[in-house]
Amino acid sequence: MFWQQLVNGLTLGSTYSLVALGYTLIMGVLNIINMAHGEVFMFGAFVGLFLVNYLKVNIFVAMAGAMVASALLGILLEMLALRPLRRRAVSDLAPLISTIGVSIFLENLALKIFGPQSQAFPAGALSGVQLQLGPIRITLVQIVILGISFGLMFVLRFWLSKTRVGKAIRTTAESIETANLLGINTNKIILLTVALASALGGIAGVLVGLSINAVEPTMGLSMGLKGLAVLILGGMGNITGAMLGGLILGIAEVFTVAYGASSYRDAVAFGIIILILFIRPQGLFGKRQGGRF
Amino acid sequence: MKKGLTKWFTGMMIGTLLLTTAGCGGGSAPAANSESEGAGAAKIGVVAYLSGGGAAYGQSQKEGLDLAKDEINALGKVKIELVYEDSRGNNTEAINAVNKLINKDNVVALIGPTLSGEMFASGPIANQSGVPIMGTSTTAEGITDIGEFVFRNALPESSAVPQAVKMAVEKYNLKKVAIMYSSNNDWAVSGYKTMEQALKDNGVEVLATETFADKDTDFSAQLTKISSLKPDAVMVSSLYQEAALVLKKAREIGITVPFVGTNGFNSPELIKIAGKAADGAIVASPWYPGKENEKITKFVTDYKAKYNKVPDQFAAQSYDALYIYASALEKAGSSTDRAKLRDSLATIKDFQGVTGKFAFDEKRNPLMDATVLIVKDGQFTELK
Numbered sequence: 001m002f003w004q005q006l007v008n009g010l011t012l013g014s015t016y017s018l019v020a021l022g023y024t025l026i027m028g029v030l031n032i033i034n035m036a037h038g039e040v041f042m043f044g045a046f047v048g049l050f051l052v053n054y055l056k057v058n059i060f061v062a063m064a065g066a067m068v069a070s071a072l073l074g075i076l077l078e079m080l081a082l083r084p085l086r087r088r089a090v091s092d093l094a095p096l097i098s099t100i101g102v103s104i105f106l107e108n109l110a111l112k113i114f115g116p117q118s119q120a121f122p123a124g125a126l127s128g129v130q131l132q133l134g135p136i137r138i139t140l141v142q143i144v145i146l147g148i149s150f151g152l153m154f155v156l157r158f159w160l161s162k163t164r165v166g167k168a169i170r171t172t173a174e175s176i177e178t179a180n181l182l183g184i185n186t187n188k189i190i191l192l193t194v195a196l197a198s199a200l201g202g203i204a205g206v207l208v209g210l211s212i213n214a215v216e217p218t219m220g221l222s223m224g225l226k227g228l229a230v231l232i233l234g235g236m237g238n239i240t241g242a243m244l245g246g247l248i249l250g251i252a253e254v255f256t257v258a259y260g261a262s263s264y265r266d267a268v269a270f271g272i273i274i275l276i277l278f279i280r281p282q283g284l285f286g287k288r289q290g291g292r293f
Numbered sequence: 294m295k296k297g298l299t300k301w302f303t304g305m306m307i308g309t310l311l312l313t314t315a316g317c318g319g320g321s322a323p324a325a326n327s328e329s330e331g332a333g334a335a336k337i338g339v340v341a342y343l344s345g346g347g348a349a350y351g352q353s354q355k356e357g358l359d360l361a362k363d364e365i366n367a368l369g370k371v372k373i374e375l376v377y378e379d380s381r382g383n384n385t386e387a388i389n390a391v392n393k394l395i396n397k398d399n400v401v402a403l404i405g406p407t408l409s410g411e412m413f414a415s416g417p418i419a420n421q422s423g424v425p426i427m428g429t430s431t432t433a434e435g436i437t438d439i440g441e442f443v444f445r446n447a448l449p450e451s452s453a454v455p456q457a458v459k460m461a462v463e464k465y466n467l468k469k470v471a472i473m474y475s476s477n478n479d480w481a482v483s484g485y486k487t488m489e490q491a492l493k494d495n496g497v498e499v500l501a502t503e504t505f506a507d508k509d510t511d512f513s514a515q516l517t518k519i520s521s522l523k524p525d526a527v528m529v530s531s532l533y534q535e536a537a538l539v540l541k542k543a544r545e546i547g548i549t550v551p552f553v554g555t556n557g558f559n560s561p562e563l564i565k566i567a568g569k570a571a572d573g574a575i576v577a578s579p580w581y582p583g584k585e586n587e588k589i590t591k592f593v594t595d596y597k598a599k600y601n602k603v604p605d606q607f608a609a610q611s612y613d614a615l616y617i618y619a620s621a622l623e624k625a626g627s628s629t630d631r632a633k634l635r636d637s638l639a640t641i642k643d644f645q646g647v648t649g650k651f652a653f654d655e656k657r658n659p660l661m662d663a664t665v666l667i668v669k670d671g672q673f674t675e676l677k
Contacts, residue, residue: 001521008513116348118534118566130545137546212510214538214566218345222508257514262503263476 003136005258006251011142013250014149015211018204019227020234020242021153025197028237029173029190032092035099036077037201038224039106042217044070044202045209046114052121059126063206070202071195077102078194083187103220110217118216126210141211148207152200153243160239169193173237233273235286245284249273334372335628337618338394340387340405340415343379347532349562350407350607351379354429356600357608358404361615364595371622373615380406387411388418395422401622401629402426404614407607409433409480416443425635427618429610432556433483437657442635444657446614446648447556448579450484453663454555457577458491458528460665460676461553467526469498470553471519473512473539474530476504484530484555492528500524509535512542519548526550532557536574537566544570551575551667559606564671575676577663579648580606583675584664592647606648613646620644 019041026034044066051062081098129140160166172179172189179186208223209215230249234241249269256268276284339358342351355377362373376398378390387406394400395418403419403426406412412431419426420440428436428445432453437443461467470492474485485502492499500522503515516539519527527543529536529552536557543552551573557563558576567574582593582603592612596604604612617638622628625637642652652660667676 001517004517005514008511008517012511012513111344116344117562118537120566120568123568139545208510212538213541214510214534216534218508219510222510253511254514257503258518262505262515266506 001135001258003134005254007136007138007142009251009254010247011145011211011250012254013247014146015204015208015223015246016226016230016249017243017246018145018149018152018200018207019223020230020246021156021239022197022201022204023227023231024234024237024239024242025156025193025200027231028239029169029193030082030095031237032082032095032099033228033231034077034194034197035096035224036081036102036106037099037197037227038220039103039110040070040073040077040198040220041201041205041208041223042110042215042220043073043106044205045215045219046110046205047202048206049119049121049209049215053119059121059206059210063203066202066206067199068202070205071199073202074195074198075191077198078191082194083190103224107217107220114217116217118214120213120215121210139211141207145207145211148203149243152203153239157239165189165192229270229273233276233283235280235283238283238285238287241283241285248276248284333628334374335402335618335622336374336376336398336400337615338376338378338391338398338400338403340378340380340390340394340403340407340411342382342407342411343377345381345383347382347407347534349533349560350430353560353605353607354405354407354611356596357604357611358615360592360596360599360608361612361619365615365619371619371628373619373622376400380408380411382408382411384411384414387415391415391418391426395419395424400424401631402618402634404429404611404618406431408478409436409483410478412436412443413439413479416440419443423635424631425638427614427638429614430556430607431480433480434487435483441657444638444653446610446617446646446651446659448661448663449658450480450487450555453577453579454484454487455491455494456663457553457575457665458488458497459495460577461526461551461575462495462497464676465526465551467495467497469500469522469524470526470528471500471522471524472502472528472530473515473519474502474504475507475509475532475535477506478532481507481530481532481555481557484557488528488530488553488555505531505535505539507532507535510538512539513546516543516546516548519543520546524550526553528553530555530557533560533563534566537563537571540567540574541570549573556606561603561605561673564668564673569671571668572670574668575665577665578606578673579661579663580604580609581664581666581673581675582609583673586647588645589647609647613644613648613651616646617641617644617651 022037047069048062048066051057051065081102082095085094126141131138168184168189172186176186230245234245252269252272253265256265341354380387380390407430409431412428416439420442425442428447430447431445432447432450475481553575558574559578564571621638625633644651649661654660665676666673
């Protein structure tokens with residue numbers, strides 16, 4: 001049972017990681033928490049569902065579609081809710097509040113468009129297949145989630161550290177003013193970052209939707225809160241931190257249920273987070289001074 | 294940087310708080326407040342879970358009520374006007390809705406709210422204001438202990454669940470079972486306690502008791518643990534949303550035993566979400582659309598014609614509730630006197646509804662029988 005529960009914890013954790021990656025990217029560059037990320041995640045799930053159910057596309061095409069749609073949503077978010085505030089140089093809290101507004105708007109919009117009932121992906125879309133590896137039973141969905149989360153993490157890390165655009169993003173994260181002086185079009189870079197983060201949220205939505213096989217308008221809130229916890233645990237704006245933080249939270253939750261009492265699941269999981277933060281207040285991988293990613 | 298970090302942490306805390314509270318606001322559907330029913334129409338307020346996770350329950354209730362209202366008004370003995378408020382499954386919203394209906398809309402009586410937790414929160418207000426309130430789906434223990442003005446035609450869990458458990462124990466020769474329930478839902482916890490008692494009465498051993506929370510989506514840890522204990526059956530007390538996901542996951546990891554549920558299993562949504570995984574789900578219900586009965590056949594046909602689907606238990610009980618109110622209003626002879634309506638409501642007996650023969654006992658709980666159902670090939674069928 002131990003190995004099976006470990007696999008359960010890893011899959012649950014990797015969905016948390018995927019959600020936290022989006023928070024971390026935006027946190028790293030803009031130093032704000034995008035409260036609408038959970039709802040972008042939910043929209044991604046619905047777009048994927050729509051593509052599979054009505055346009056009958058392959059599930060991987062649906063994932064790509066959900067990424068594109070969520071990226072567009074991210075661009076709108078940046079243009080309408082973040083950029084106007086940045087230009088006026090208002091309080092740091094203002095973008096937080098405006099993204100909360102966006103999240104409420106998106107949730108209610110989804111309730112109107114898609115209705116309150118949860119909907120499922122059709123049986124053919126990945127879900128049914130299972131593999132038996134010794135003592136553990138793993139579904140294809142779980143493998144895909146694990147593969148895509150880790151794959152995205154490595155691609156993201158490589159891209160940020162090696163490519164020109166990645167370097168521009170890191171420069172912007174360091175200081176927007178300096179990046180401007182160096183001739184980087186920071187508005188474009190920020191737009192790109194928000195779009196990228198939202199695309200990650202979108203694909204996370206489809207993957208989570210596939211694994212629990214129920215997509216509904218309020219699914220973003222609880223997932224968003226878990227993502228926020230992981231963001232703090234891993235160290236704000238740190239990609240490795242988001243990844244490992246998610247896995248730690250997932251495994252902690254599953255093992256509390258497996259070897260303790262299920263009622264204390266959240267208490268233990270968040271207790272661990274508090275303990276880690278006592279020892280490392282900057283989070284697992286956060287640095288005390290500047291220099292992110 | 295460090296300063297910025299602290300600032301943002303505080304910001305996040307505030308944000309989270311704001312988000313949770315903001316999430317509760319707004320969204321109450323504008324009441325359909327038409328005066329078209331004319332003077333003398335009795336105004337009945339309805340508080341239902343019309344949006345959010347359990348909206349399918351509220352939607353069914355609204356459909357059942359609308360159908361009953363049209364029929365009653367067409368019969369012409371009494372005129373009824375319905376005013377809807379959305380409680381979003383939230384206790385605070387339910388309180389606000391009840392206050393608004395009583396004080397602003399001046400209703401003569403109330404139907405709802407959908408969830409027992411909401412009733413525990415808002416029932417006392419109706420009771421203090423002297424407005425009769427009838428729950429059609431509030432099945433938890435102690436609902437009518439709130440006060441003299443609180444009624445229900447929902448069959449309490451304490452009567453339905455033991456019937457389902459007993460039937461399942463006899464039918465499948467259950468010796469040891471596992472229990473799962475949602476620990477942050479009043480009604481689910483009450484259902485769990487009833488289940489536990491019923492299992493004890495039948496001499497069944499409980500191998501494990503696992504909890505989860507409303508809105509949870511991952512049950513793999515609990516079910517992996519249960520699977521390793523090899524129970525003869527699993528008992529689940531939760532709303533359909535979580536119940537469906539539990540069933541799905543359970544079948545996925547190879548648990549094939551029957552699942553016995555509380556009232557949350559009692560919705561076609563369970564089958565819709567869980568699909569094939571719902572087969573083997575057992576529940577006791579006062580409502581069974583397949584029963585041979587003229588009244589039921591007519592109701593099912595009319596409902597199908599209007600909404601293009603088979604009515605579920607929530608629609609059926611709401612439909613009956615409005616008819617019960619109608620006959621009480623007729624007896625009371627007034628469409629505005631709340632106290633008179635309460636007294637006449639309390640005397641209702643030998644009422645024939647689509648959920649069977651009905652009477653209120655001295656504690657304003659229903660006296661009625663349940664049928665034990667099992668899901669077979671995606672359909673609720675009678676367990677015999």
